[in-house]
Amino acid sequence: MSKSKHYPAYFLIGTLLLYVVLYLLPGLIGIGYSFTDWSAFSDKVNFLGYDHMFDNYIKAFSDVKYFGYLGNTLLFTFVTTIVKNVLGLALAVLLTRQVKLLNFHRAVMYIPAVLSALIVGMIFKSILHPADGLLNSTLKIFGIKGVKWLTDPKIAFWSVMGVDIWKGMGYIMTIFIAGIMSISPTYYEAAEIDGAGGWQKFRAITLPMLAPTMTVTTVLNVIYGLRVFDMVYALTNGGPGYVTEVLYTGIYKEFGYGKYAMGTTLSSIMFVFMAIIGYFLIRAMNRNEVEE
Amino acid sequence: MKKTLALLLTALMLLSLAACAQPAPAAEAAPAAPATEAAAEATEAPVQKDITLTFMASQDWVQDAELALAQKFTEQTGIKVDYQIVPSDQYPNLLQTKLNSGECTDIFCSQAGRFDIVTTLNVAKNAADLTAEPWVATMEATAAAEVTADGKVYGQPMQDTSAVWAIAYNKKIFSDLGLSIPKSWAEFTAVCDAILATGVTPVYEPVSDGWHHVLWFAEMGAAYEKAEPGLVDALNGNTKKIADSAIMKTAVAQIKEMADKGYWGENYMADVYADQPAKMASGEYAMTVANQGLPQQIADLNSGLTADDIGFFVIPLADNQMLNVNPVGPTRFIYSGSANVEAAKQYLAFLAQPENLQYMIDNVAKFQNLPFSGLTPKYAGTVKEFYDMYSEKGTVLQTAVKYVNPQWMEIGKEIVSVIQGMQDDMTMLGNLDKNRADQAMAAQDAAW
Numbered sequence: 001m002s003k004s005k006h007y008p009a010y011f012l013i014g015t016l017l018l019y020v021v022l023y024l025l026p027g028l029i030g031i032g033y034s035f036t037d038w039s040a041f042s043d044k045v046n047f048l049g050y051d052h053m054f055d056n057y058i059k060a061f062s063d064v065k066y067f068g069y070l071g072n073t074l075l076f077t078f079v080t081t082i083v084k085n086v087l088g089l090a091l092a093v094l095l096t097r098q099v100k101l102l103n104f105h106r107a108v109m110y111i112p113a114v115l116s117a118l119i120v121g122m123i124f125k126s127i128l129h130p131a132d133g134l135l136n137s138t139l140k141i142f143g144i145k146g147v148k149w150l151t152d153p154k155i156a157f158w159s160v161m162g163v164d165i166w167k168g169m170g171y172i173m174t175i176f177i178a179g180i181m182s183i184s185p186t187y188y189e190a191a192e193i194d195g196a197g198g199w200q201k202f203r204a205i206t207l208p209m210l211a212p213t214m215t216v217t218t219v220l221n222v223i224y225g226l227r228v229f230d231m232v233y234a235l236t237n238g239g240p241g242y243v244t245e246v247l248y249t250g251i252y253k254e255f256g257y258g259k260y261a262m263g264t265t266l267s268s269i270m271f272v273f274m275a276i277i278g279y280f281l282i283r284a285m286n287r288n289e290v291e292e
Numbered sequence: 293m294k295k296t297l298a299l300l301l302t303a304l305m306l307l308s309l310a311a312c313a314q315p316a317p318a319a320e321a322a323p324a325a326p327a328t329e330a331a332a333e334a335t336e337a338p339v340q341k342d343i344t345l346t347f348m349a350s351q352d353w354v355q356d357a358e359l360a361l362a363q364k365f366t367e368q369t370g371i372k373v374d375y376q377i378v379p380s381d382q383y384p385n386l387l388q389t390k391l392n393s394g395e396c397t398d399i400f401c402s403q404a405g406r407f408d409i410v411t412t413l414n415v416a417k418n419a420a421d422l423t424a425e426p427w428v429a430t431m432e433a434t435a436a437a438e439v440t441a442d443g444k445v446y447g448q449p450m451q452d453t454s455a456v457w458a459i460a461y462n463k464k465i466f467s468d469l470g471l472s473i474p475k476s477w478a479e480f481t482a483v484c485d486a487i488l489a490t491g492v493t494p495v496y497e498p499v500s501d502g503w504h505h506v507l508w509f510a511e512m513g514a515a516y517e518k519a520e521p522g523l524v525d526a527l528n529g530n531t532k533k534i535a536d537s538a539i540m541k542t543a544v545a546q547i548k549e550m551a552d553k554g555y556w557g558e559n560y561m562a563d564v565y566a567d568q569p570a571k572m573a574s575g576e577y578a579m580t581v582a583n584q585g586l587p588q589q590i591a592d593l594n595s596g597l598t599a600d601d602i603g604f605f606v607i608p609l610a611d612n613q614m615l616n617v618n619p620v621g622p623t624r625f626i627y628s629g630s631a632n633v634e635a636a637k638q639y640l641a642f643l644a645q646p647e648n649l650q651y652m653i654d655n656v657a658k659f660q661n662l663p664f665s666g667l668t669p670k671y672a673g674t675v676k677e678f679y680d681m682y683s684e685k686g687t688v689l690q691t692a693v694k695y696v697n698p699q700w701m702e703i704g705k706e707i708v709s710v711i712q713g714m715q716d717d718m719t720m721l722g723n724l725d726k727n728r729a730d731q732a733m734a735a736q737d738a739a740w
Contacts, residue, residue, distance in 0.1 A: 039734040040388040040412070131559045151500075151561030153712050237502065240561055241709030256385060257699070259730070 027271065034265040040258025056265035065242055066266065069250040076161060076246060077225030083165050084221050085214065088172030093202065095173070096180045106177070113171035121234020124163045125150065128235075150236050153243045160244055164231045168224070172217050179213030180206060219281045226274055343635045344372040346397035348390075350383035353401055353450065353622045357655035358643070365642050371635050391418050391627075398630040399639070404438045404447050404623040407528075407694040411735040413625070415446040420626040420633050422446060427644030427664070434619040435663035438691065447623035448640050452659040454669075455583040456616060457507045457688075458604045458678065462597070465492060465578045473605045477546060480608045484555045487578045493557035495550065496577035498565040499711075502704045507581050508547050508609060509540075509707060510696065514686020515612035516540055524692045530732070530739040535721040543610045544710060544717040551711045561708075573597055581607065584675045585658045604678040615682040619663065620691045694737075695728040702727060 035053045038045045048055055060066045095106050112120065127134045128149035136146030149159040187205045196204065229248035232238065238245035238253070245253075247270050254263035347354075354375055362373040376397065378386055390396040391413065402413055409415045422428060423445045428436070431449070439447030466472070469487065474480040484494040499505045517524050519539040526532035534540055550556055557563075557577070569586060571577050573595035580586075587599035606612055624643075626636040642648065649662050653670060661669035671679070690697040706720040732740035 037734065040385075040392070042734055042736060129559075130562050148559070148561065151559075153714055239502070239705065239708060240712050241705050241714050243714065257702070258385070258388060259734075 030264050031268045031271070033261060034268045036261050038261040038264070040260065056261055057269070059262070060265050060269060065245075066250065068242060069245050069247045069266070070269070072157065072243075072245060073226060073228070073247045075157070076164075076228055077222055079161050080164055080168065080225050080228075081218060081221035083161075084169045084172045085217055087165065087169045088217065089176050089210070089214075091169065091173040092176030092180055093206065096177055106174070109173055110170040112167040113174075115167070117167065117230035118234045120163065120167050121231055125235055128159060128163075151240055153240050156236055156240060157244045160232055160235050163235060164228070167231070168221070172221070175213060175217050175220075176210065179210045183209045215281070215284060219278075222277060222281065223274070226270070226277070343370075343632055344374050345399060345632055345636055345639055346374050346376065347399045347401075348376045348378065348387070348397040349401040350622070351377055351379055353377075355652065355656045355659075357652050358450075360655075361643060361648050361651065362639075365639060368642075369638065371639065373639060388412070394629055396627040396629065398627055398632045398636045400625055400627055401450065401622050402447075402625060403620060403697070404449070405620045405691050405697060406438050406440065408697055409439065409446060410441050411694065411731070411737070412698060415441050415625065416444075418625075418628055419446040420628050420630070420637070422448065422626065422637070422640070425637060425641060425644075427641055430644065430646075430664045430666065432619070432663040432665065434617070438620045439623055447625050448644060449621055449623050449663050451621040452653075452661055453619045453621045453663050454617075454661045454679075455585065455658075456604075456606075456618075456679075457511050457581055457583050458606050458616070459495075459579050459608075460572070460582040460586050460602050460604055461579045462572065462575065462577075463601050463603050464597070465575070466603075473603075474608050475613060476611045477608055481549075481553075481555075484550070484553070488554060492575070493577050494555040494579055495557075496563065496568060496571045496580040497550075497556040497560045498563040498568060499556075499560050499704075499708060500562050501565045502701050504565050504581065505547070505707055506700055506704045508550075508607060509543055509703065510689040510700075511581075511607055511616045511618075512543055512609050512612055513689030513692045514614040514616055514684075515610045516543070516689065517686060517692070518614065519610060527693045528739070530737075533721075533725045534728070535718060535725055537721075539610050540721060541717055544707070544720060546609050547707060548711050548717070569593055572602070584660065584672075584678075587672065587674060588657065599672055600674050603674055606682060613682065614684040614686045615679070616688050617685050618688040618691050695731040696724075698731060699724070699727045 033045070034056055036045050036047055047053070060070075091109055095102060095109070099105060128136075130136060130146065130148040130151060133146075133149075135149065139146040147155055150156050183206065187209070188201055191201050191205060227248055228246055229252065232244055232246050232249050233252070236244040238249045247266055251263050251266045251270070254260075254266060354377060359375065362375070366372050384402075387396075387400060387402060390400070396418070402409075409419075413419065421444045423443075425445075427448070428445050431439075431445075435449050435453055436445065439445055439449065461473075465487065466483075469490065471483050471486060474483045487494040497505055513524070516537065516539050520537060523532065523537060523539075527534065551560065563571075568580055568582060569589040570593060572580055572586070573590045573593045575595075584604065587602040590597050590602055591599040606615060624640060626633055626640070630636060644664065646664075646666050649664050649667055653659050653662055653667060660671050660675065661667065690700065696703075703724060706715075706723055709715045710717055710720050729740055
């Protein structure tokens with residue numbers, strides 16, 4: 001390739017400028033606002049002072065309510081990431097076999113992923129209605145008394161996670177299918193000659209060969225989990241009480257109540273979380289690539 | 293040469309990007325755009341004919357009858373009125389942003405309230421003084437007090453403020469069971485028990501919407517003040533906390549009792565406000581907290597119930613027997629930074645003409661009266677009977693006490709946490725105090 005075909009370095013300027021102006025600068029200004037008393041109740045924005053500059057952060061970590069948002073977000077991320085990966089992988093293994101109507105089954109599993117989370121949320125709100133929802137009505141036919149899926153504080157958050165897993169696993173499955181299809185069949189043939197069973201083939205060939213794919217799905221799930229908003233908003237709007245509130249629904253409400261400084265504080269905490277988790281995930285990903 | 297060309301291309305690309313970026317803020321500010329247009333027109337040509345007044349309101353606040361009046365106004369004066377209607381969940385935020393950034397419409401609407409117009413709207417800075425307007429004298433005193441700050445009138449009420457949130461009951465169910473209107477909490481629970489025993493759910497309470505169940509707590513303001521005289525002033529002066537009020541604690545406990553005893557049915561957490569008329573019409577529920585528009589809505593469903601089959605009595609929590617009035621409603625304000633203050637004043641004066649107010653009452657189903665003198669209200673018999681039943685009146689909590697109305701939805705969540713056993717009533721009342729303090733300090737209230 002001749003040297004002139006490379007783009008010169010100053011081509012970066014435009015992108016860099018846009019990136020700085022549209023991403024970096026607003027981000028930094030946002031973090032700056034978290035050290036102020038910015039709110040809708042006053043048109044003045046005052047710096048909190050050096051003695052009190054971390055007041056918003058102290059409040060975010062000491063207030064049971066905000067701490068609960070953080071805990072819920074992490075729980076949501078942890079549970080949905082693991083379950084989506086496990087179920088997505090199981091479905092992918094099933095749907096890479098010789099099954100009748102293979103593409104139909106794949107499409108059925110994938111369809112929820114293309115629906116908007118708000119629509120899924122609204123549909124499930126009606127399905128999970130305690131009195132005349134589809135789920136409890138069906139259970140009633142079999143003589144089982146249904147529970148209050150979205151309004152019982154002990155169950156609500158698990159229902160939200162369940163709906164999110166239902167919606168998200170088809171997408172993860174598709175990525176896994178692509179990963180499995182890229183594994184050369186010669187490995188399986190060799191294993192079969194050696195007399196390996198289905199489980200041994202899965203454990204010794206499929207799983208290790210899928211490690212890079214799994215890193216990708218994990219990164220996607222973790223990032224999605226941390227910034228979940230629409231599913232919770234549509235299903236429970238954080239209720240009953242505050243039990244299903246996650247960071248982004250919390251941030252949205254802080255802004256709604258006009259507590260702008262608290263909103264930016266929570267956003268800044270989220271940013272730091274994402275940066276740390278992103279850093280480690282990318283490192284893990286790179287290590288996998290090196291090992292290959 | 294190539295380098296120069298590349299540089300030139302980069303510059304061009306940046307320029308085009310900048311050009312692309314430009315429409316974005318303009319689009320965001322679109323609702324305010326006509327204001328600047330109008331301002332420009334006003335300065336270029338002082339002839340009134342070219343003025344377009346911009347008017348911003350939350351959905352449901354502007355009635356078709358008002359739009360018809362606006363058209364009539366345009367025909368008479370040549371001044372056009374451009375109504376911008378915003379979804380209600382986004383409205384308070386958008387209005388605050390516009391006021392804080394100095395880009396508001398000529399006329400804006402907001403809930404009034406003698407405290408909120410100072411702390412939230414900052415009317416002294418953001419709204420034009422309307423004290424000298426001719427229609428101010430015709431405003432009812434209670435309504436006028438809620439749009440007045442420091443002796444100056446800033447707003448014009450736009451809706452019926454006479455409707456009261458009370459318990460609407462199915463008269464047929466009551467007479468079948470030989471029940472009469474309860475006058476105390478004990479009588480109310482006895483009525484509920486009697487209804488529950490027949491398999492009918494005593495109360496339809498749509499908690500799912502987040503705001504409706506708060507009415508049980510906040511509409512009792514007058515009863516709280518009666519039980520603990522001086523409470524309202526003490527709360528506003530920050531010499532007493534909500535958590536220190538025994539009567540408010542009682543009310544919260546009674547709300548929980550209703551839920552625990554099954555008066556609200558099995559699925560109140562999932563019930564929605566939109567189903568209220570249908571649920572009441574079905575006969576599955578005997579009572580619900582509603583205002584006086586409900587009987588007509590139930591009658592319109594053709595369920596066999598007429599408007600007169602629905603009666604009202606005040607919410608008897610904390611043994612309340614006073615009519616809970618709330619003279620606050622959506623209100624029109626003129627933006628002080630508007631270039632068309634005079635034309636806007638002219639429009640408000642037009643809307644406040646007796647024949648136009650009467651036109652609104654006659655043509656808007658949910659309006660039974662408007663808070664101005666010299667009008668003919670259209671109260672139905674059952675509603676009038678209800679208003680006449682109570683000799684004492686008192687103001688609701690969210691209007692009498694500062695920093696309650698802005699945290700309405702949060703109070704809803706706090707109450708649910710109590711009902712569901714996730715926190716006790718003292719924690720809830722303490723959280724209300726905490727939220728009030730947050731807002732008071734942000735507003736630099738001297739009492740905090």
